[in-house]
Amino acid sequence: MQIDQLFEFVYILIDKKRVTARDMSKHFGVSVRTIYRWMEALSLSGVPIYSLKGRGGGIAISEQYALDKRILSEEERLAIVSSVKAFNSLAGNPVSAVNANIKAAEKISGLVSSNTDWLEVDFAPWSPEGSEVRNLFGTLRDSILKKRQISFDYFTGDGRSEKRLVHPWKLIFRGQSWYLYGWCTSRNAERFFKLTRMRNLVMTSKNANIVRNITATGPANTPEYSAPLIQIKAKITQEKVSYLMDSFICSEIKPQKNGWVNVTFTAPDTPWLCEILLSFGAQIKIQSPARLKNKIAEMAAKISELYK
Numbered sequence: 001m002q003i004d005q006l007f008e009f010v011y012i013l014i015d016k017k018r019v020t021a022r023d024m025s026k027h028f029g030v031s032v033r034t035i036y037r038w039m040e041a042l043s044l045s046g047v048p049i050y051s052l053k054g055r056g057g058g059i060a061i062s063e064q065y066a067l068d069k070r071i072l073s074e075e076e077r078l079a080i081v082s083s084v085k086a087f088n089s090l091a092g093n094p095v096s097a098v099n100a101n102i103k104a105a106e107k108i109s110g111l112v113s114s115n116t117d118w119l120e121v122d123f124a125p126w127s128p129e130g131s132e133v134r135n136l137f138g139t140l141r142d143s144i145l146k147k148r149q150i151s152f153d154y155f156t157g158d159g160r161s162e163k164r165l166v167h168p169w170k171l172i173f174r175g176q177s178w179y180l181y182g183w184c185t186s187r188n189a190e191r192f193f194k195l196t197r198m199r200n201l202v203m204t205s206k207n208a209n210i211v212r213n214i215t216a217t218g219p220a221n222t223p224e225y226s227a228p229l230i231q232i233k234a235k236i237t238q239e240k241v242s243y244l245m246d247s248f249i250c251s252e253i254k255p256q257k258n259g260w261v262n263v264t265f266t267a268p269d270t271p272w273l274c275e276i277l278l279s280f281g282a283q284i285k286i287q288s289p290a291r292l293k294n295k296i297a298e299m300a301a302k303i304s305e306l307y308k
Contacts, residue, residue, distance in 0.1 A: 009038055010047060013061040020058040021051075035059075137171070139201055140180055144168045149185075149206040155197040162186065166193070167208040183210040227268040230289060235260045237283040244284070247276060274299055 005028060012019060012027070021035045028035070039059060042049050048062035143150045154164045167183040169190075177194055184191040190212065236244055241253060241261050252264035267273050274296050277284060286293040 006038060006042060010042065010049075010061070013049065013059065018052070018058045018060045024059065136195055136198065136201055137178070139203055140168060140171055140195075143203040143208070144170070146203075147208045149204045149208045150201060151204055152193075152201040153199040154193055155199075161199075164193070165204075166191070167210040169212045181212075182208075183212070227270045229266045230269045230292070231264065231266050232289070232292065233262070233264050233287045235285045235287065236263055236280065237261070240280055240283045244280070278303075 009024065009028075012024070021032045024035045025032045039049055039051065049059065050061075051057070051059050140150070142148075148168075149165060150168055151163065151165050153161050155161050163186075165185045166180070167185070168180060169183070170181040172179045172181055172192070177196065180193045180195060180198070182191065182193075183189070235256075238255065238259055238261055241250075241263065244250065244263060244265070248265040248267050250263050250265040252262070254262040256262060274292070277286065277292075277296055278299060286296055
């Protein structure tokens with residue numbers, strides 16, 4: 001007898017009100033006699049379960065006990081199933097964690113009449129090395145839940161690699177990146193760390209005993225989120241518009257007869273902005289602000305000098 005099977009048995013009764021022993025035996029793949037043994041075990045443990053004889057009879061549970069079901073509505077149960085399935089894509093390496101998520105989704109799915117197969121999430125890159133993201137995520141998740149400090153090598157914005165010891169608090173997905181939020185002992189302050197810049201991650205045996213006292217809303221202390229936003233007007237070739245939309249929110253897109261498209265978009269005023277815009281090569285022309293336009297022209301001239 002498995003506890004999770006009894007748990008599912010009770011919830012099926014709560015949901016369906018009444019079932020037959022034969023239907024339950026088919027559902028669980030056990031004999032009818034086993035189903036009656038489960039009924040007896042549940043009854044002895046205090047669950048108000050009983051059988052009804054005659055036409056329309058079967059196994060039922062007390063209506064008062066069924067009140068527990070009302071804690072979760074259909075929409076709430078559907079949200080739980082979707083969340084479990086999404087989280088399963090980043091469960092990490094341990095097979096037990098993946099199996100636990102799958103079982104949880106299957107159990108709750110039986111209580112939802114709506115379609116539960118509408119969502120699939122995979123944050124790993126398209127490259128073959130993408131599986132490493134899941135392994136990293138799994139280690140960070142375990143360190144947060146077990147309250148263990150972690151150590152890793154971190155590449156800063158200027159390209160230097162530094163050893164960090166961190167009390168992990170929270171994993172955050174913002175924009176197009178995953179971040180770890182925690183207390184950095186090297187800086188003696190709370191910090192956000194981009195997962196793509198972390199290497200040699202290890203969960204230590206040291207307890208993570210520094211507790212966060214604020215609610216994180218995003219990686220506010222990273223340059224891309226603390227920098228002011230600027231409005232940019234540009235002309236871009238039609239075939240590159242979709243690529244620009246992958247990186248920035250365009251408030252205006254106006255196709256022109258000559259094959260170019262006038263666009264207006266906002267972006268954080270950081271050094272990497274010019275680098276991203278330069279990746280479009282000669283298929284984009286910045287019109288304003290003038291400062292950004294001149295900076296890109298200056299960088300393009302330096303690139304040209306390298307190849308002369």
